Amino acid sequence: MSKPTPRRAALSLAPVLALAGLATPALAQSWPSQPIRLVVPFAPGGTTDLIARLVATPLGESLGQPVVVENRPGAGATLGSLLVAHSPPDGHVLVLSSIASHAIAPALYSGVRYDALTDFTHVALLSLNPSVIVAHPRLGPTDMADLARRHREGARGLDMASSGAGSSNHLLIVRLGQLLGKELNHIPFRGAGPAMTAVIGGQVPLMSDSLPSAAAHIRQGSVRALATSGEMRHPAFPEVPTLREAGFDLVTSSWFGLSGPARLPAPVTERLSREVLAILARPELQARFAEFGGTPGTLDPVSFTQFVESELARWGPVVRESGAKPD
Amino acid sequence: MELLIDNLAHGFSVALSLKNLSFALLGALIGTAIGVLPGIGPVATISLLLPITFGQEATTAIIMLAGIYYGAQYGGSTTAILLNLPGEVSSVVTTLEGYKMARNGRAGAALATAALGSFFAGSVATILVAASGPLLTQIALSFGPADYFSLMLLGLVIACVLAQGSILKAIGMVVVGVALGLVGTDVQTGQQRFTFGIPELSDGLGFAAIAMGMFGIAEIILNLERPEAREVLKTEVGKLWLTKDEFKRATPSVLRGTLLGSALGILPGGGASLAAFGAYMMERKMSRGRHMFGQGAIEGVAGPEAANNAAAQTSFIPLLTLGIPSNAVMALMVGALIIQGIQPGPRMVEAQPDLFWGLIASMWIGNVMLLVINLPMIGMWVKLLQVPYKYLYPAILVFCSIGVYSINNNVFDVYTTILFAVFGYMCSKLKMEPAPLLIGFVLGPMMEEHLRRAMLLSRGDWIVFLERPISATMLGIAAFALALMLLPNMRKSKDAAMAG
Amino acid sequence: MQLRINMKDVVSGLFLVLLALIGLWLNQDHSLGSARRMGPGYMPMLVFWIQVGLGTAVTLIGLFSGPDPLEKWTGLDAASLALGVAAGFITWAIATNLGPFFSQTYNGVGLGVLVGMLVVSWSAGWRKIGLICASMAVFALLLEKFGFFAALTGIILVASMAERTHTVRGVAGMLVFLLALCWWVFIYELDIRVNLWPQF
Structure with missing residues (x-):
């Protein structure tokens, strides 16, 4: 499907369009030197947006620079993720990674132009829902x-x-x-x-x-x-049965995480992970997550990266088996 | 009724606190400013300001954000009238008669009409929100995908009436607009369409770049080419205020516009942007001054401006009663409320009476403030037109360029604007009108989405558009309007053919 | 009979058809799907075919609804347009080999637009459009590398050449005023993210 046709080749005006990030990575010690853009690849008002905003505000406070949520919806959350994959890894552009953009889309779409593992630095798991x-x-x-x-x-x-x-x-x-x-x-x-x-x-x-x-x-x-669709009934909705109880052998959870472009400086990744985990452990945030049925994450950058890897491996075959086509 | 008055009184007591009042004023001022500046819209501003609101009380935060939202509606019409620069979709319509009025030396009257019409419409719509919000929401919910598609098709047909010349060419421009709207990533499959591998295009072309290019920049070029035409601008500014006759002509238009705008504003997704076009068409067909359309008819400013503002107010209804945002700005408001720990929805009226009634009261107060801010400024705005054009046009050019750049912080948008300036210039030489194109561009992507969804639901059966009563009615009106417009056109060309 | 040709309509109609045909050709890349499950190519197909129909109708009616001729072009107009377009594309192609400044961003395109537009503005008929577009290209070229003030100075100077009645003193005064105004509005008040001074 993606093999180049002559027409495409004629139109792809190659040299000019070969864009690359111009900025060089800023020195980590000055980070954050400006407001941080948190790209949310979903429309405002949805779960992802909600989680992003719940975390962005306290994160901005702890880092001393505002974390500005920027909604870039479209194409199974791949648009916003692509934007961040191509951004300079200076820690001022982050993305709300999710099961959609980092586990399903790579298997589902032929046209995904990033690698969910090598094009990103995965920082922290925010929530499992x-x-x-x-x-x-x-x-x-x-x-x-x-x-x-x-x-x-x-x-x-x-x-x-x-x-x-x-x-x-x-x-x-x-x-x-x-x-x-x-x-x-x-x-x-x-x-x-x-x-x-x-x-x-x-x-x-x-x-x-x-x-x-x-x-x-x-x-x-x-x-x-x-x-x-959880393992067991959710504490916030004890009266609602699980799919498995209802006779359907189906257990899934969607997840949201915080990621940046590949090669984020290690001090930036560590600081971000530390601050995010501290925020997720706060009682008021735990209460808010429980209220709407999410579970705050506790993974550090290494285990979150392994988690993304396992999710990719898990969903790829499901997508292929399911025959789900994006139509 | 008594309950309503009690509630409103409570709302006013909340909204009139010094803090809320000053934040309403701040919001209105910011809104007016971003409305006047090309490129920077309310969505971008509100998303930038969201973090600031977190420290405030929920009521104060929402009052300020709402102020920005309708302040931008007021400010947007100012540049549309004075400089032919539509900042957003709804003010595209205002450029048509408003800019002509300004060139006839009636800029003051046009601005006053816009402000007064908006104020009246805003007041009526606010009462409507307070009195019958929940009921109206039910009507909005009965719109399915097929109904939306037909509504938007009707909107496109209406858009062709905006054209001063050939209807067929106007439809052609609508279709070009729809085609331009196809550029970008297909939402349902993620496939890139017509992007030529340019990453900036994967989000689609920018409305601001097209609008600035085809309206603002192309107009500068045309004005520079006709030194004699633009001198009208400064020779005679005319009376600032409305004449008695103008006031009499504008009043019924404002009433009609308010009604239409209030009704369309309730519909989530695109309803509000249709309001201004609908009102323009209605005025062009029904008002006393219909023969003056195209030369600066005051009805063509009054109706759309009223409709636009009424829709801006009633678009709060689905948000307040169901927790469903009807446009991007409203979606950001949901975000702001949720951050504050408030879930918008049916229970908000009981759970958060301060917020609900305070917001409604502050909507009206905000409208009063906008009137107070805007009316005295009319004199100042009109003086702007007395600046010799040779000093004015570089300023417009600079503001447009910075504005367009700042949307994505990308020079790509500046080059897109240049491209559309050339295209707009060419269209003007060929007597092809840019307004229908912009409307097609905005409605096209929504239409595609609703069309595909309607067909999925109907299992590929086109009859669904005729089976659903709302959809069938819309299509009927669209067909009727189209026939009405095309017939004289064809007759004329047939006569011409026979005579030749 | 010839006098009745509405050239503006005929050209518009042909333009619509041309655009639509290009669109249909590009749309061959996209799968159509079925009416039930429309693929990404379905809506474009509908839109472009409607556009072909409309364009044809506009052209045919235009043959009889005139006369409305196009504005007269001088030989110089045509020559400078052709030369400008050629110069623009050639400059673009060359510029992309001129080092990272031109090859990595849209600056190569920008230089092409600038040169092309300046050549186009050679003829009096195209002076205004050429210079206005060139001034915006100057702005875009200078903004990120040379900063806000240099870009504004560039756009204002080039744009003021489009109007003959400008005097040096008038332009200088306007330049200072606009620089101050834009700094106050966009940098001080709105705080847009852009370099103020050249970056080396």
Whole structure:
């Protein structure tokens, strides 16, 4: 698919477009010498954005320079990640890495122009969140068994929304469809917010969302939670069964981390990791994470990098097996 | 009703505290400033200012951010009227009649109309938000993907009415705009389309670069080529205030614009940006001054400005009642609230009455402030036009260049602006109009998204656009409007053909 | 019959068709998908075919709805346009070999635009557009390497050449005023991230 056609070659005006970062890495001791851009490759208002902002403010305070969140959504979170991969590794541009951009997209998209491991310095795991299947309270199924029955019996099958093609929620929909023996009609949106709007409005009866972004809507009763995808029931929602309890052998958690471009100076990485872990350990932050269903991370840069490696290895085959195509 | 008054009284008691009042003023001032400066929009400003709000109380923070948001709406119309520089989508429409009015020496009247119309619309819409927010949200929620697609198609058809000349050429420009909107990464598959491997294009072309180039810079070039035309600008500034006749003509337009804007503002995603075009079309077809459109009709400023501001206020409804942001600015507001530990949604009215009613009261107070800030400044703005053009144009050029650069801190955007300046100049020589192109550019990507989603939901059955009542109605109106516009055009050319 | 040709419409129509054909050609890279699962090429295909249709209609109607001729071009206009475009592309191609300043960013393109536009502005008909575009190119070329003030000075000086009635004193005064104003608005108040002075 990506083999060059003559047309492409003619248009690729090679020399001029071969861009490279101009800036040389700043000296680590002066870091941070200016506000830090934290690129969030998702639309504002969603889980990732929320987590980024919860961490960015105290991080800015501890570092003495504001950490400015910059939303760069699009293409399964690869756009914003690509931007950071190509940024100078001076510690002033960071990215909110996630399962979407650093574990699924590399296997899913042929056109991902970065390597999730070698083009980044992985600093810290911020949060692990289970997914949740939610339904419109009136039009949607009442529980997972009802969902399975309606899906198998209906001639058209059921529609299920997600925050976007290539998200972990999308893969969950694909896997669920395989377990049901009939493909669910996946409806991708541009972010969890618009997708949730469509479910609340009854345009789409079902959605697979990450628990933090759906939590408030579940509590308000504007959507009904059918099942969560964690190992066990989430403490914040003890009444909601896990998928496994409901008879579907499916356990997934999405994760979010803090990463920078490759070759971040070691002192910068260490300082960042230290500050972030201290912030994640604060009781008020733990409370906020628990409130919306996330679990704060505790990994240091080395173990987080290994974690990303294992996630890449885990999701690659799932994506290929699932036959999920970004369409 | 009594309850509403009680609640509003409570809201005013919150909003009128010295601290909240001063932050509302600060927000309105910042908003006006960024509205006037080309390139820097409310989204960028609010995301920069978000960290500052964390230290404040939630109510104060939101009041300030809201002030920035509608302050930018006011400020944007100033440059549109004075310099033909639309800072955002809604002020594209204001350039059409507003800039013509300024060239006729009626800049003061145009600016006053914009300010008064916006104030009136803002006040009405605020009451609407307070009285019937939850009910209106339900209407907004009943819009599905097919309905949105048809609404936007209607918007594009309406956009063609903006054209002064040939309708077919205007539709052509809309389509070019839609095509330009395709540049970038396909959201659903992540594939790069028409980017030629240029990383800057993977986010798509910038609205500011296209708008600045085709409107602002191209206008400078054309003005320099016609020294005689631009002298009108400084010879006669005219009375600052509205004449009695102008006031009488503008009033019904403001009323119509307010109604339309309030209705469209509720729809998440694109509703608000359609409001101004819709109002312009309505005025062009219905108002007393419709024969003057294209030469500086005051109705063409009053209606769209009112609609635009009403929509800006009612777009808070989905946010406040459901916790669903209707545009990028609102999404940032959700972020600001969540950081403060407040989940916007149906329960916010009970859980956070100070915030809810304080914000509503401050919306109105903010509008009063904007009026107070803007009316005395009209004299100053109009004086700006008395600066000889040879000193004015380098200033515009410099402000545009810095503004465009500062959006992404990338000189690529400056070169894009040059390209679109040349394109805009060519279009003007060929009598092709830039306004429909910009609208196509903004609505195109949203249309594609809704189209693809609607077809996924309908399993590839096109009939869905006719089955859903809202969608079918929109398509019906669009077809009717198109027929209405095309018929005289065809008749004319047929006559011409026969005569030849 | 010939007098009735609306050249502006005909040229616009042909321009629309040309753009659409280029678009369709580029769109061959993208998969169309089906109506149910539209691929990335589906919407562009629809859009460009509609554009072909509209362009054709505009052209055909333009044959009879005139007369509305284009503005007259002098021989110099045509020559300087052709030379300018050629000079621009040649400069661009050469500039990318002139060291990292021109090859690593858009500065090579910028130099091409600058030279091309200056050549174009040779003829009186293109003077304004050529110089205004050249001035913006100067701004973009100077900004990151030579700083805010140098870039502003460059754009203001080149742009003021587009207006004959400017005097040296007037330009000097305007330059000082605008430098101060822009510093106050963009650096002092808005604090945009840009170098003020040359970087070496």
